[in-house]
Amino acid sequence: MAETRRRTLSWSAVNLLVLLYALIPVLWIASLSFKPPGTIQDGRFVPQEWTLDNYRGILRTDAFTSALINSIGIGLIATFVAVILGTMAAYAIARLDFPGKKVLVGVALLIAMFPQISLVSPLFEIMRGLGLFDTWMALILPYITFSLPLAIYTLSAFFKEIPWELEKAAKMDGATPAQAFRKVVAPLAAPGIITAGILVFIFCWNDLLFAISLTSTERSITAPAAIANFTGASQFEEPTGSIAAAAVVITIPIIVFVLIFQRRIVAGLTSGAVKG
Amino acid sequence: MTAVEPRPSDDTAAPPPRKRKAALSEGKKAERRLGLLLVAPAALVMVAVTAYPVVYAIWLSLQRYDLRFPDDRRFVGLSNYVAVLSDGFWWQAFFVTAILTIVSVAIEFVLGLAIALVMHRTIVGKGLVRTVVLIPYGIVTVAAAYSWYYAWTPGTGYLANLLPDGSAPLTDQIPSLAIIVFAEVWKTTPFMALLLLAGLALVPDDLLKAAQVDGAGSWTRLVRIIVPLMKPAILVALLFRTLDAFRIFDNIYVLTRGSNGTGSVSILGYDNLFKAFNLGIGSAISVLIFLCVALIAFVFIKLFGASAPGSDEGGQ
Numbered sequence: 001m002a003e004t005r006r007r008t009l010s011w012s013a014v015n016l017l018v019l020l021y022a023l024i025p026v027l028w029i030a031s032l033s034f035k036p037p038g039t040i041q042d043g044r045f046v047p048q049e050w051t052l053d054n055y056r057g058i059l060r061t062d063a064f065t066s067a068l069i070n071s072i073g074i075g076l077i078a079t080f081v082a083v084i085l086g087t088m089a090a091y092a093i094a095r096l097d098f099p100g101k102k103v104l105v106g107v108a109l110l111i112a113m114f115p116q117i118s119l120v121s122p123l124f125e126i127m128r129g130l131g132l133f134d135t136w137m138a139l140i141l142p143y144i145t146f147s148l149p150l151a152i153y154t155l156s157a158f159f160k161e162i163p164w165e166l167e168k169a170a171k172m173d174g175a176t177p178a179q180a181f182r183k184v185v186a187p188l189a190a191p192g193i194i195t196a197g198i199l200v201f202i203f204c205w206n207d208l209l210f211a212i213s214l215t216s217t218e219r220s221i222t223a224p225a226a227i228a229n230f231t232g233a234s235q236f237e238e239p240t241g242s243i244a245a246a247a248v249v250i251t252i253p254i255i256v257f258v259l260i261f262q263r264r265i266v267a268g269l270t271s272g273a274v275k276g
Numbered sequence: 277m278t279a280v281e282p283r284p285s286d287d288t289a290a291p292p293p294r295k296r297k298a299a300l301s302e303g304k305k306a307e308r309r310l311g312l313l314l315v316a317p318a319a320l321v322m323v324a325v326t327a328y329p330v331v332y333a334i335w336l337s338l339q340r341y342d343l344r345f346p347d348d349r350r351f352v353g354l355s356n357y358v359a360v361l362s363d364g365f366w367w368q369a370f371f372v373t374a375i376l377t378i379v380s381v382a383i384e385f386v387l388g389l390a391i392a393l394v395m396h397r398t399i400v401g402k403g404l405v406r407t408v409v410l411i412p413y414g415i416v417t418v419a420a421a422y423s424w425y426y427a428w429t430p431g432t433g434y435l436a437n438l439l440p441d442g443s444a445p446l447t448d449q450i451p452s453l454a455i456i457v458f459a460e461v462w463k464t465t466p467f468m469a470l471l472l473l474a475g476l477a478l479v480p481d482d483l484l485k486a487a488q489v490d491g492a493g494s495w496t497r498l499v500r501i502i503v504p505l506m507k508p509a510i511l512v513a514l515l516f517r518t519l520d521a522f523r524i525f526d527n528i529y530v531l532t533r534g535s536n537g538t539g540s541v542s543i544l545g546y547d548n549l550f551k552a553f554n555l556g557i558g559s560a561i562s563v564l565i566f567l568c569v570a571l572i573a574f575v576f577i578k579l580f581g582a583s584a585p586g587s588d589e590g591g592q
Contacts, residue, residue: 007399011398018408018409019405021462022466023411025412025420025424026411026415028426028427028434029422029423029426032432043431043434043436044434085321086318088314088318089315092310092312092315096311097307097308098310098312098315099312101311101315104318107319113515113516114569115519115522115523115542115566116523116525117523117545117561117562117565118333118562119326119333120549121333121545121555121559121562122329122332122559123325124549125332126328142325144325145321145326148318148321148322177306202414205416208417208418208525212550213546213549213550224419224526227418227422228418240426240432243422247418247422248419251415251416254411254415254416258407258410258411262406265414266406266410266473269467270470
């Protein structure tokens with residue numbers, strides 16, 4: 001009995017360490033965001049006075065609200081397209097026999113590892129040439145491209161776990177491969193599609209490099225890029241409170257996703273890596 | 277394409293080859309057509325947005341092309357590469373990137389394995405730990421980087437106040453690099469831990485029990501049984517993280533903007549494009565970074581036989 005209790009206690013202590021590890025930076029930025037300007041430089045972990053002024057401040061300025069809208073819009077469109085294209089490709093990889101499958105998997109892998117900076121200079125020039133610089137499209141295209149490997153791997157792993165027999169049965173009953181896909185596989189794969197969608201959205205939501213390179217104004221700049229460019233009211237004032245509040249605002253949706261879809265995200269992240 | 281040919285993993289039970297080389301039936305033909313049709317859009321987008329720009333970057337890197345003097349644009353052969361490679365900035369950025377990559381991936385691996393073991397073995401609060409550990413993964417890098425930036429800013433930060441008076445860690449090279457590693461490790465260790473956790477699940481419990489009965493201590497079990505059995509998962513995790521760390525940008529951009537000799541190659545490429553407006557030099561740097569990454573991937577796959585994720589499934 002004592003042995004079990006001791007073990008429970010020591011595991012609780014270890015778990016607490018892991019929790020602190022993950023939460024401290026988040027709590028710190030949240031703490032900063034609630035501090036009024038007078039005490040923001042006091043270096044205390046817990047605010048002595050609390051205020052919502054920082055949030056009111058950033059939500060009143062176009063600089064942040066338009067960036068937030070851009071981030072959401074660009075993220076949703078890129079996610080939608082990437083998941084649709086990824087679903088189609090993943091189904092083919094998981095279920096169908098066709099030439100060039102290995103090449104496609106290899107190319108997707110290459111792109112997953114591709115250094116984005118290598119694309120920044122040519123894309124900057126190409127987007128300027130096409131008149132797409134500083135538009136939503138300028139970001140949507142690279143986001144789709146770089147999230148497709150993620151979507152394809154996650155989805156093909158999910159598709160492989162759907163029982164073959166169901167699809168076969170559907171075909172036996174006279175369904176074409178396309179019908180089998182639409183009516184049997186797609187509904188079964190919906191959870192996987194949601195997971196892929198979340199992972200892709202997190203990827204788009206997180207990007208800084210493309211955003212600061214391919215956009216420049218409120219028309220299309222995304223939240224992370226806008227935050228990195230925040231300046232204070234004067235040259236000598238650090239916009240600490242605004243940055244902290246903005247950082248918290250863009251962190252909240254991700255934390256909500258993570259809390260709701262924890263199990264699926266873990267499954268999705270690891271599916272491509274070890275499933276044999 | 278520098279073909280990183282995915283090789284079948286020899287560690288996992290390969291599915292029996294289901295090759296039936298009969299003449300293609302009508303159904304088979306339809307299947308192939310549908311397969312190609314379904315992958316075509318994804319393949320087209322991926323190739324159009326990467327392959328074409330890469331080729332274009334190579335073309336740009338062979339030209340003198342300064343956006344401040346757009347009329348003076350001409351073909352100069354390899355002289356941009358000569359300029360970059362004979363310049364101290366490239367090598368400084370290269371070594372900074374290499375050191376950041378090696379140190380942070382090493383720490384992440386040890387810490388990630390520890391967290392993976394905690395998540396795997398803990399008898400209380402399993403779900404909670406697994407959920408919370410996802411927060412660093414999900415949080416926007418810029419937001420986390422600002423958290424660290426303010427934590428280490430003298431006066432403002434709770435961490436900076438622990439240091440002796442008058443120290444400003446983000447203004448010196450070595451402390452800045454340490455903080456960058458710290459921020460990078462914090463953000464990406466959970467990802468490493470999750471990949472390793474999935475590998476841990478493949479280690480049979482019976483084997484560990486048997487070893488315990490035979491008198492193997494927990495360290496021996498870790499080094500002699502768990503790590504060797506997890507080798508495929510470990511190599512995939514290391515490969516992914518190494519290539520990811522090599523392109524480090526966001527954390528440095530927020531924490532130091534690359535000042536005081538803390539710029540990575542990605543920061544250097546960015547600065548050449550958007551501060552110096554030199555598209556020719558910037559493209560040469562881009563191509564060099566691409567070659568570095570291709571080399572790392574090649575070395576990993578050739579030397580360690582890391583099986584590419586998904587490759588073992590390719591023939592299914």
